[in-house]
Amino acid sequence: xxxxxxxxxxxxxxxxxxxxxxxxxxxxxxxxxxxxxxxxxxxxxxxxxxxxxxxxxxxxxxxxxxxxxxxxxxxxxxxxxxxxxxxxxxxxxxxxxxxxxxxxxxxxxxxxxxxxxxxxxxxxxxxxxxxxxxxxxxxxxxxxxxxxxxxxxxxxxxxxxxxxxxxxxxxxxxxxxxxxxx
Numbered sequence: 001x002x003x004x005x006x007x008x009x010x011x012x013x014x015x016x017x018x019x020x021x022x023x024x025x026x027x028x029x030x031x032x033x034x035x036x037x038x039x040x041x042x043x044x045x046x047x048x049x050x051x052x053x054x055x056x057x058x059x060x061x062x063x064x065x066x067x068x069x070x071x072x073x074x075x076x077x078x079x080x081x082x083x084x085x086x087x088x089x090x091x092x093x094x095x096x097x098x099x100x101x102x103x104x105x106x107x108x109x110x111x112x113x114x115x116x117x118x119x120x121x122x123x124x125x126x127x128x129x130x131x132x133x134x135x136x137x138x139x140x141x142x143x144x145x146x147x148x149x150x151x152x153x154x155x156x157x158x159x160x161x162x163x164x165x166x167x168x169x170x171x172x173x174x175x176x177x178x179x180x181x182x
Contacts, residue, residue, distance in 0.1 A: 033141040041084040077142045124174045135163035
């Protein structure tokens, strides 16, 4: 069976038995979500790369202890979040504060608009309160259900739902085109 076609459950079992290709497939299939969360947390590509590398080192060291009681994505989200928090606490990296006032929507459309918009969205996400940013990342980047995210955060499901709602509402407000704009 081709590694990419295998389920997370099969890949985890194979990786726990020492199958390097299975572990590599797990890393590749989750790298974007881990990096995205770290980038949103720190706002710095270099810090996000460091955190991503540390997450996968921790994943490698801890995979044997993954028991399947939660979804793999929930477990990996917790590892990612904890690595980011640990790096920030240790002073190794600090999140770059973002002021929503600094968000300036592009005024002229050209071939680089997608890049500008993407950077504007990421900046807006970093401006969210940490609880809302984490909840939004858990649901959108890691694909966790509200129930899985609630388990990861150890809060009620309603709390996760309200945090995601507030994050989306804030982003819609921050990213709305200005009156009379393009």
